[in-house]
Amino acid sequence: MSAALSFGGKVQKIRVGVINVTGYAGAELARILARHPAVELTEVTGRSAAGQPLGKVFAHLAELGLNIREDVGDAEVCFSALPHHASAEIVPGLLAQGRKVIDLSADYRIEDQATYEAWYGAHPSPSYLDEAVYGLPELHRADVVSARLVGNPGCYPTASILGLAPVAGIIEPDVIVDAKSGISGAGRSQVLDVNQFSEVNESVRAYGLDGHRHQPEIAQELNRLRSAAGVGTAVELTFVPHLIPMTRGILATCYARLTEKLSPDELMERYREYYAGQPFVRVVSDPPATKQTWGSNYCFICPKISPQTGRLIVTSAIDNLVKGAAGQAIQNMNLMTAQEETLGLEALPTYP
Numbered sequence: 612m613s614a615a616l617s618f619g620g621k622v623q624k625i626r627v628g629v630i631n632v633t634g635y636a637g638a639e640l641a642r643i644l645a646r647h648p649a650v651e652l653t654e655v656t657g658r659s660a661a662g663q664p665l666g667k668v669f670a671h672l673a674e675l676g677l678n679i680r681e682d683v684g685d686a687e688v689c690f691s692a693l694p695h696h697a698s699a700e701i702v703p704g705l706l707a708q709g710r711k712v713i714d715l716s717a718d719y720r721i722e723d724q725a726t727y728e729a730w731y732g733a734h735p736s737p738s739y740l741d742e743a744v745y746g747l748p749e750l751h752r753a754d755v756v757s758a759r760l761v762g763n764p765g766c767y768p769t770a771s772i773l774g775l776a777p778v779a780g781i782i783e784p785d786v787i788v789d790a791k792s793g794i795s796g797a798g799r800s801q802v803l804d805v806n807q808f809s810e811v812n813e814s815v816r817a818y819g820l821d822g823h824r825h826q827p828e829i830a831q832e833l834n835r836l837r838s839a840a841g842v843g844t845a846v847e848l849t850f851v852p853h854l855i856p857m858t859r860g861i862l863a864t865c866y867a868r869l870t871e872k873l874s875p876d877e878l879m880e881r882y883r884e885y886y887a888g889q890p891f892v893r894v895v896s897d898p899p900a901t902k903q904t905w906g907s908n909y910c911f912i913c914p915k916i917s918p919q920t921g922r923l924i925v926t927s928a929i930d931n932l933v934k935g936a937a938g939q940a941i942q943n944m945n946l947m948t949a950q951e952e953t954l955g956l957e958a959l960p961t962y963p
């Protein structure tokens with residue numbers, strides 16, 4: 612099953628399938644995988660479009676020459692871009708057939724079943740929660756390498772956790788993440804006040820103030836880092852997402868108070884050291900813009916200390932459909948199949 616093996620000079624590519632190519636995350640997977648040198652995208656599935664040419668649903672993917680099917684055939688690695696619950700219903704069957712699975716839904720991100728069920732309802736296959744690896748390679752690379760099931764992180768959590776990870780062990784519990792997402796973060800299904808142009812254009816609003824499902828995911832990873840650093844207190848995370856009238860992008864602005872005195876230069880040095888050697892994280896001295904990440908797997912992070920209040924302010928920007936979904940999933944696939952981590956993901960951001 613190992614990838615891109617050479618038999619008599621002929622390179623055997625990894626056979627890969629995308630489940631639910633008709634959503635935004637699935638389509639973005641197909642776009643990036645189409646240029647991945649060690650992959651053959653063999654099957655794509657989509658409930659509402661089964662039997663149709665992929666190019667009929669997405670003109671930009673016509674050259675792949677694929678038909679949308681109902682199953683993933685003999686794909687060795689499967690990406691599930693289904694909504695939560697639908698994903699956990701099919702993943703056990705895929706694993707039983709000996710395939711590796713990267714699940715883009717929330718079904719295998721939260722390790723504690725009771726926490727998952729408090730936010731998402733009954734889990735269809737909870738016995739796999741122990742085995743699933745949280746697929747944030749910057750934090751869990753070694754576990755991803757040996758995993759057969761990866762829970763790919765959410766888009767807001769990717770930006771927020773990467774923004775705070777270097778200081779998770781030296782901040783007070785009271786943490787605020789104020790985050791903004793482009794409209795594609797809400798998916799392709801039509802919802803009047805979420806993605807209809809006349810409702811969202813030239814308007815900004817917060818949502819999820821009574822609790823957003825990404826809050827426990829961010830808290831889980833920050834608390835894991837705190838435990839590893841010997842800190843006994845859990846974060847009290849206030850997470851406030853906003854919908855912004857742009858197509859792609861997440862900007863997470865994170866606020867906390869440091870428990871150690873650091874100068875701005877020491878803070879910057881701490882971030883640079885923490886992310887040294889991480890191919891997709893760039894620590895920058897000016898606050899990043901979401902547009903600088905478009906179409907790329909990069910996360911740009913700018914850590915600052917407010918001169919007026921001494922408060923830590925970190926801004927972190929990603930493309931929600933790439934580092935926040937499809938790109939990160941392919942980064943995980945590369946690790947799971949012993950490929951170069953950056954393979955197929957080298958594209959620089961599209962700008963402006």
Ligand SMILES: NC(=O)c1ccc[n+]([C@@H]2O[C@H](COP(=O)([O-])OP(=O)(O)OC[C@H]3O[C@@H](n4cnc5c(N)ncnc54)[C@H](OP(=O)(O)O)[C@@H]3O)[C@@H](O)[C@H]2O)c1
Pocket residue numbers: 631633634635636637657658659660692693694695697715716717764765766795796797798799800931932935936
């Ligand atoms: N959008 C993002 O930025 C992003 C980021 C990170 C993770 N994710 C995750 O990736 C997954 C896909 O998100 P998305 O934004 O691509 O969604 P999307 O564009 O809204 O796609 C959802 C599609 O899933 C299909 N579907 C719904 N229920 C189904 C079911 N029970 N069985 C089979 N198909 C079903 C429907 O397609 P049909 O019309 O064909 O039935 C629906 O249009 C979600 O789990 C999401 O949480 C998304």
